[in-house]
Amino acid sequence: MEPKVIAKTDITQWLKSLADRFEIIAPVREDGVTLFRHVEDFADIDLATTPATGTLREHFTPKTETLLEYEFSDSGAEVRSVDPGAKEMLIFGARACDAAALRYVDAVYSMVEPRDEPYFIRRENTAIVGVFCNEPAWSCFCTEVGDFLSSPIEMDLYLTDIGDKFFTEVFTVKGEELVSHPQFQQATEEDGQAADTVRQKALSRLPSHVDHASACLSYDWEHPLWKKLAQKCLGCGVCAFSCPTCHCFDIQECPKVLRGSRYRCWDTCQFEQFTLMGAGHNPRSSKKERTRQRVFHKFKYSMERYNMLGCVGCGRCVALCPVNMDIRQVIRELESKKG
Amino acid sequence: MEKALRQKARELLESGSVRLVIGYEQGSVPFKCTPLFAETPEEAERLIWNPTCVNNLAVYLPQVISQGKVAIVVKPCDVKSVVELIKEHKVNREDVVTIVVPCPGVLNLDGLNGLDLRDVKSVQWGGEGIIVECSSGAVELARERSFLSKCLSCTIGKAPLADIEIGESPIRNPLTDKHTCVAEYEKLSPAERRMFWARQFAKCVRCYACRQACPGCYCNECFVDKKGQMWLLRATDPASNWFFHTSRMMHIAGRCVGCGECERACPMGIPLTLLGTKLDKEVEEMFGGRAGESPDAPPILGCFEPTDPDPCPE
Amino acid sequence: MDKNPYVPQLAVVEKIITETWDTKTFRAVFKDEKFRESFTYEPGQFQEVSVFGVGEATFCLTSSPTRKGYVEFSVKRVGTVTCALHDLDEGETVGIRAPLGNHFPYEQFKGKDLWFIGGGIGMAPMRSLLNFCLDNRKDYGKISIIYGARTSGDLCFTYEFDEWRNSQNTELFLTIDRPEDGWEYNVGMVPSYLMDLKPSPENAVAITCGPPIMIKYALQNLKELGFEDEQIWTTLEMKMKCGIGKCGRCNIGHLYVCTDGPVFSYAQLKELPPEY
Numbered sequence: 012m013e014p015k016v017i018a019k020t021d022i023t024q025w026l027k028s029l030a031d032r033f034e035i036i037a038p039v040r041e042d043g044v045t046l047f048r049h050v051e052d053f054a055d056i057d058l059a060t061t062p063a064t065g066t067l068r069e070h071f072t073p074k075t076e077t078l079l080e081y082e083f084s085d086s087g088a089e090v091r092s093v094d095p096g097a098k099e100m101l102i103f104g105a106r107a108c109d110a111a112a113l114r115y116v117d118a119v120y121s122m123v124e125p126r127d128e129p130y131f132i133r134r135e136n137t138a139i140v141g142v143f144c145n146e147p148a149w150s151c152f153c154t155e156v157g158d159f160l161s162s163p164i165e166m167d168l169y170l171t172d173i174g175d176k177f178f179t180e181v182f183t184v185k186g187e188e189l190v191s192h193p194q195f196q197q198a199t200e201e202d203g204q205a206a207d208t209v210r211q212k213a214l215s216r217l218p219s220h221v222d223h224a225s226a227c228l229s230y231d232w233e234h235p236l237w238k239k240l241a242q243k244c245l246g247c248g249v250c251a252f253s254c255p256t257c258h259c260f261d262i263q264e265c266p267k268v269l270r271g272s273r274y275r276c277w278d279t280c281q282f283e284q285f286t287l288m289g290a291g292h293n294p295r296s297s298k299k300e301r302t303r304q305r306v307f308h309k310f311k312y313s314m315e316r317y318n319m320l321g322c323v324g325c326g327r328c329v330a331l332c333p334v335n336m337d338i339r340q341v342i343r344e345l346e347s348k349k350g
Numbered sequence: 351m352e353k354a355l356r357q358k359a360r361e362l363l364e365s366g367s368v369r370l371v372i373g374y375e376q377g378s379v380p381f382k383c384t385p386l387f388a389e390t391p392e393e394a395e396r397l398i399w400n401p402t403c404v405n406n407l408a409v410y411l412p413q414v415i416s417q418g419k420v421a422i423v424v425k426p427c428d429v430k431s432v433v434e435l436i437k438e439h440k441v442n443r444e445d446v447v448t449i450v451v452p453c454p455g456v457l458n459l460d461g462l463n464g465l466d467l468r469d470v471k472s473v474q475w476g477g478e479g480i481i482v483e484c485s486s487g488a489v490e491l492a493r494e495r496s497f498l499s500k501c502l503s504c505t506i507g508k509a510p511l512a513d514i515e516i517g518e519s520p521i522r523n524p525l526t527d528k529h530t531c532v533a534e535y536e537k538l539s540p541a542e543r544r545m546f547w548a549r550q551f552a553k554c555v556r557c558y559a560c561r562q563a564c565p566g567c568y569c570n571e572c573f574v575d576k577k578g579q580m581w582l583l584r585a586t587d588p589a590s591n592w593f594f595h596t597s598r599m600m601h602i603a604g605r606c607v608g609c610g611e612c613e614r615a616c617p618m619g620i621p622l623t624l625l626g627t628k629l630d631k632e633v634e635e636m637f638g639g640r641a642g643e644s645p646d647a648p649p650i651l652g653c654f655e656p657t658d659p660d661p662c663p664e
Numbered sequence: 665m666d667k668n669p670y671v672p673q674l675a676v677v678e679k680i681i682t683e684t685w686d687t688k689t690f691r692a693v694f695k696d697e698k699f700r701e702s703f704t705y706e707p708g709q710f711q712e713v714s715v716f717g718v719g720e721a722t723f724c725l726t727s728s729p730t731r732k733g734y735v736e737f738s739v740k741r742v743g744t745v746t747c748a749l750h751d752l753d754e755g756e757t758v759g760i761r762a763p764l765g766n767h768f769p770y771e772q773f774k775g776k777d778l779w780f781i782g783g784g785i786g787m788a789p790m791r792s793l794l795n796f797c798l799d800n801r802k803d804y805g806k807i808s809i810i811y812g813a814r815t816s817g818d819l820c821f822t823y824e825f826d827e828w829r830n831s832q833n834t835e836l837f838l839t840i841d842r843p844e845d846g847w848e849y850n851v852g853m854v855p856s857y858l859m860d861l862k863p864s865p866e867n868a869v870a871i872t873c874g875p876p877i878m879i880k881y882a883l884q885n886l887k888e889l890g891f892e893d894e895q896i897w898t899t900l901e902m903k904m905k906c907g908i909g910k911c912g913r914c915n916i917g918h919l920y921v922c923t924d925g926p927v928f929s930y931a932q933l934k935e936l937p938p939e940y
Contacts, residue, residue, distance in 0.1 A: 043460070044619040046553070064617065074555050075585040078670040081716040087676065087695075087757030088716050092668040123909040123923045125669040149379060149467035216468065232937060243385040245409070248557035249617045259912035262670065262905045263584050266717035273670070273714075276585045277555060278911070284575055285913060288903045289721070289743030292876070294916075294939050307937075308915070315918035329378070333563050333615035334385055334405060337378035577744055 012181040012190075014198040014206075019175055021194035023053040026103065028192055033101035033138065036070055038063040047102065058172070061144045061151070062106045062325050066255040067113065068277075070100060071133050074252075075276045078129070078262070082270040093272070095129050100137040101189075108153045108325035110141050110165040112255030117165075118317045119258050138185050143171040145209055147217055150326030152339055154217040157323065161210060171206045178206035224320055226346040227310035232303070236344055241299035243334045244281075250305070250328035250336070251279035256321050259285075280304050306341055351452065352399050355423065355516050358449060359394035362421050368447055372410055373423035374403040381462060381470050381482075385410065397423065399516070401457040401473050401480050404498065406609040408432050408565040411441050421447040425456070426509040426519060427500065430607035430642020431565040433510050437649050438605075440568055450512040454493075454520045455479070455501030461491055494525065500610050500623070503528045510643055528608070529631045535624055551591040553618040556584065560612035560622055561598060566605045573597065595625070603629040604651035607642040636661075669908055672714055672759030673699055678734060680754055683820040687785055688750055689726065689738045692758060705729050706767030707793040708899060708927040712907045713737055713749070714759035721745040722904040724926070725763060726788040728795035735762065738788040738820060764907045765926050768793045768871065768897065777805040779863045781882050783854050783874025784813045787820055789899045789926070790873050795824075798831045805868075807831070810861065812839035812854040816847055837861060855881035858889075865890040871897045876940075883930060893931035900926050900940055916940050 017025060026035055030051075039048045040057040046065035050056060057063075068074075081090045117134065120127035141163055144151070153160050163169050167186035170177035178198055181190055251257045261278035265271050278285060281301050287293045295301050313321030322338065329337050359371045375386035375396040383402040387410075388394040407422055408431035414420055424432060429448055435441040454475050462470070462482065471483040479493030493502065502525040509519070538546060558574075561567045573581050574594060581597075583590040599606075599622075608630060612622040634640050636659050639650040675692040682688050692713075694700040705725055714720035723737035741750045752758070770793065778797060780790050797804045809828060813819045819838070829836045839850035839857045850857050855878060863870065863886075870891055872882045879898060886896050902914040902921040909923035917936040919925065 042550075042619045042621075044553070044617075046618075064619075075587060078668065081759075083716070088674060088759075090671060090674060090716070090759060092671045094668070119912075120910055123920075125667060125908060127910050128667045128669060239387070242387045242410075242414075245559065245562040245615070247559035247562035247615065248555075249559045249615065252555045252557045253617050258910070260905070260910075261584055262720060262911070264717060264719045265583055265585065271717050273720075274583075274585050275670070275911075278584075278913075279557075280912065282558075286903050288901070289746060290740070291742075294902070300939065304939075307917075308912075312915065312918035331617045333559060333611070335377040335379075335382045336384075340378045 012187050014203065015179040015181065015190050015195040016173075016176045016198045016202050017170075017179055017194050017196075019172075019177065022177070025192055025194040026053050029101055029189070033099045035101050035103060037103040047104075056104060058104050058142055059146075061146055061148050062108060062327065063104075064253070064327070064331075066253065066325075066327070067102060067105060067109050068255060068257070070102065070137070071113070071116070071130050072127075072258065072260065072275075072277075075274055076129065077265075077272045077274045080270065080272045095132050097132070097136065100133065101140065102137060103140045105139050105141045105166070106144060106325070107141060107160045107163045107166075107169075108151075108323040109255050110139055110163055111153075111157060111159040111323045112325070113139075113165045115256045115313070115317065115319055115321055115323070116258050118319060122317065138189060139166045140168045140170060140189070141166040142177075143169065143210065143213070145172050145213055147213055148326060148330065150329040151324065152218050152326055152329075153324035154214065154219065155221050155324055155339070156223055156320050158220070159323070160217070161214070171209055173202060173205035173209055176202070178202050221346075223310060223322075223342060223346070224314055227314055227320070227342070230307060230311050230345045234345060236341065237299045237303045240302045240336065240341065241297065244298050244302050244336060245334060246281060246283065246298055246301070247333070248277075248279040248281055249331050249333065251281055252277055253327040253331050255323060255325055255327075256309070280308070306338070306345070309338075310342065351517055352397065355399050355449065355451065356395055356397050358514055358516065359388060359397055359421065359423075360391040362447065363388065363391045363394055367419065368421040369418040370414060371397070371421045371423070371449075372407050372414070373397045373449075374399065374405065374407070377402065379467070379470070381457065381459065381467060381473050387414075399423070399451045401455070401475055401496075403451075404456045404614065406431055406563075406565055406611045408435060409563060409611070411435055411446065411565070412568045415441050415445050419445050419447065421449055421514075423449045423451060424509070425453040426450060426506040427453075427504065427607065427609060429509040429511050431609060433642045433645045434566060434605050434607060434649075435568075436511075436645050437647070443645065447513045448509070448511050449514045449516060450509045452515075452517040452519050453501075455497035455504065458496060458498045461496035465489065498610060499526070499531065500608055502526050503530065511645055529627060531624060532628045532631055535628065547592070547595075548588060550620045551588065551595060553620060554586060554591045554595070555618060556586055556591070556594065557617065559615035559617065560595075560620075563611040563615035564602065565609070565611075566602050566607075567598070573601075595620075595622070599625045599629055602626065604633045604637075604639075604649065605641050606630055670761075670906070672712070672720075672761045675735070675758055675760045677752055677754055677756050677758060680752070681823075683738065683822075684818050686741045687738060687820055688741075689736055689788075689820070690749065690752075691727070691734050691736050692760060693734050694760070695757070700733070703735075703762075705735075705763035707770060707796040708767035708789065709763040709765045710789075710907070710922075710926060711735065711737060711760050711762035711764060712904070713745075714761075715745060715748040715752070716757075716759060718748040719745045720759070720761075720905070722901075722907060722922075724789035724792065724899070726791050728792050728799060730796055730799035735760065738785060740785050761907060765922055766924065768927050770796065773797075773869050774803045775805060775867075777864075777868040778807045779868060779870040780807070780809040780811070781854060781858055781870060781872040781874075782809070782811045783878040784818055785820060786872075786874030786878070787811055790871055791821060791824075793871065794828070798828070798834065801832055805833070807834040808837065808861075808863065809835070810837045810839070810854060810858055812841070812852075812857060814841050816840050816844055853881075854878055855885050858882060858885050863889060865892065865895060869895050869897065873899050886930075893934060894929055896930035898928060898930070898933070900928060902926075902940065
């Protein structure tokens with residue numbers, strides 16, 4: 012489909028007309044952080060913070076999700092599945108990195124049968140309206156690991172702010188449905204050029220592509236930097252819980268005597284108990300092993316297993332790490348010539 | 351200042367009197383620092399001291415102290431954490447050398463809002479607060495905007511435990527009282543306070559950054575991780591999040607020195623220092639002492655006097 | 665959502681055998697008749713067993729799929745779930761998600777001499793393959809089992825020893841770490857007993873499982889005896905939660921022990937980071 016435009020002042024009207032069918036999720040700023048939340052007042056939407064502090068993860072695999080409920084009975088026990096709602100979601104204001112990360116998580120959750128059904132039920136019921144990053148943050152480096160900023164994936168629409176309107180690219184059938192509303196007009200050549208100008212300006216402020224995909228395959232297991240990183244790493248979960256590709260979870264029980272539930276919640280390889288076994292053996296008992304695991308997993312293991320990098324360069328970990336562990340620096344050092 | 355700091359650190363390492371100097375070095379960008387663990391005089395050359403040095407490095411002491419004597423670069427406020435660790439026998443007094451640096455106040459990153467952070471070249475003290483060198487020129491930021499709020503109420507003259515002092519502590523001219531931020535909060539009714547925290551804790555993802563960044567949280571097995579007794583769920587349901595934060599704060603009460611690392615580390619912007627400061631105020635009002643002021647004072651909540659207030663209703 | 669992969673099947677504990685002071689073997693029968701009839705698995709696969717209200721944990725399927733109608737798992741009492749399992753009575757209900765993981769490539773083992781080298785509860789995953797092979801006896805060559813434990817009281821499956829010994833062309837070599845009154849068999853650690861017995865790598869396959877330190881030395885010794893990397897097989901244990909390659913916990917390098925394992929050849933292990 013040919014690109015469209017929509018006036019910024021028409022966005023609210025457009026979203027309102029979609030609100031019957033979709034639950035609208037958009038970035039909202041509150042108390043200094045921007046999180047993707049269910050919005051009803053579209054004036055609250057924050058498209059300035061790049062990227063949002065939070066990721067889309069909450070809406071596909073919530074930080075806590077009940078999987079099943081059980082009840083003890085005369086016949087022993089009964090168990091029933093707890094299903095995610097069937098309401099369609101529309102995510103408005105996702106960044107290219109947020110959407111690209113979904114392709115990675117899709118691969119993780121479906122590579123081996125059975126696929127992660129709760130995740131895919133939500134995923135298949137969600138439309139994604141992405142927005143181009145006119146002002147990338149100092150921590151952004153998506154262009155270093157991929158070209159999805161210019162050629163986005165996993166989006167239905169891609170909006171580029173060209174002043175008083177959004178230049179709108181349509182990628183899917185769902186996207187065509189979304190723009191079949193009176194607020195959208197055909198884009199002119201000028202609109203296209205304005206979008207190009209905006210794009211070029213943003214790209215000029217971002218790093219160039221580096222072939223991490225090849226380089227990561229020979230990362231050094233015994234590199235001296237692991238010890239150094241382990242010394243300063245606090246061992247918290249900020250990097251993992253702010254990462255759009257992180258997908259690890261814990262499964263725990265919530266007992267209430269005669270009945271209860273089983274839930275899953277976000278977990279991270281950065282926690283000491285992640286690989287701790289019942290009898291006490293822990294293959295990653297020190298921070299050195301856990302820090303190394305994170306970097307190897309995001310890069311080398313992801314390439315080996317999914318033929319995709321596990322990092323989309325959103326820079327959240329870079330911006331949020333309390334001790335300035337900068338993954339860009341780490342991989343640069345791992346990839347620099349030795350000796 | 352940096353030269354003197356590096357020289358002192360070099361001397362300590364060269365003489366072998368310490369095996370490690372924990373300090374700050376240039377981060378991956380000019381407006382951030384990162385912790386440095388210098389084991390050789392050459393590594394000590396990377397030490398810096400500028401407004402970006404926000405971290406409370408005392409958090410690292412428990413994990414490194416077992417391997418020998420350690421020197422640590424500390425702001426006067428961070429020294430209070432070292433005092434508490436010594437009080438609690440987590441660190442032996444003779445195993446740590448405090449290198450106290452003169453601190454007018456450190457950088458609040460939000461103060462740089464409006465600047466293009468990619469253009470920042472350096473952040474130094476100067477003028478009314480901080481001078482940020484950008485590629486387009488220098489920008490002066492008053493301290494109200496550019497310092498952390500704890501710095502605006504700082505009254506520390508001489509640090510309680512200074513083995514080495516690099517330069518002299520600046521004259522203090524606090525803009526606010528330490529407990530000012532609590533005043534607004536105290537106007538809220540209990541129901542309003544409950545709603546306030548419910549909204550804040552709903553954001554909590556249980557990353558435990560607050561716990562990991564806190565020098566007072568050094569338990570080998572935290573109460574949240576105990577498997578035998580499930581005190582709370584790992585889930586982020588309101589009850590579990592509430593339980594985690596309030597319990598952690600109660601464990602910290604009387605030991606919290608107000609360094610603010612918990613709030614700085616939190617990726618969700620939860621105002622944890624409000625809780626810590628409120629508890630600090632309660633402890634001071636009830637028991638007269640404050641954490642981190644004297645290594646000879648007993649732990650405030652670790653002992654009792656028969657004359658201690660007993661606010662339980664008759 | 666019928667396809668929620670995290671919801672277990674219900675099973676009734678039909679029999680509990682006390683193996684040692686800290687190990688019990690449970691025999692469970694699926695409640696749903698249709699599921700029970702159609703349930704099938706391969707030797708080497710595992711299951712996630714849950715005690716409702718406590719949690720879920722990973723156990724190998726120690727029974728052989730040739731013996732139908734039930735599944736068995738052996739539990740060493742070390743943590744919350746295992747302790748809760750030990751507290752169960754016969755007739756109680758558990759949840760089971762099975763079968764999970766890969767399995768021993770027994771097709772490749774056909775016609776070969778098999779050496780089972782097990783220590784303590786490490787015998788449990790191999791027992792599935794062992795009984796499978798014994799039930800398909802003519803498909804395999806000579807079967808030798810080296811099974812050891814710290815003390816005679818730590819040996820599991822003692823009630824099957826005679827069945828193993830009496831099987832055609834099958835030998836059982838028992839060993840314990842230190843001498844005991846009344847013990848008629850070998851005394852010594854499993855890896856050194858292995859060296860004493862000197863298995864020939866000619867047309868042979870070695871399968872080993874036990875405490876990490878035993879596996880380490882057994883692998884070393886097998887190499888010294890001339891076994892090729894592809895002739896040596898083991899089954900690994902890692903902390904698991906989902907068991908289906910989603911939660912990211914059990915990886916060694918780019919492989920997940922729950923889906924690419926738990927059965928691995930030494931050739932595969934050598935390519936992986938030394939992290940298990």
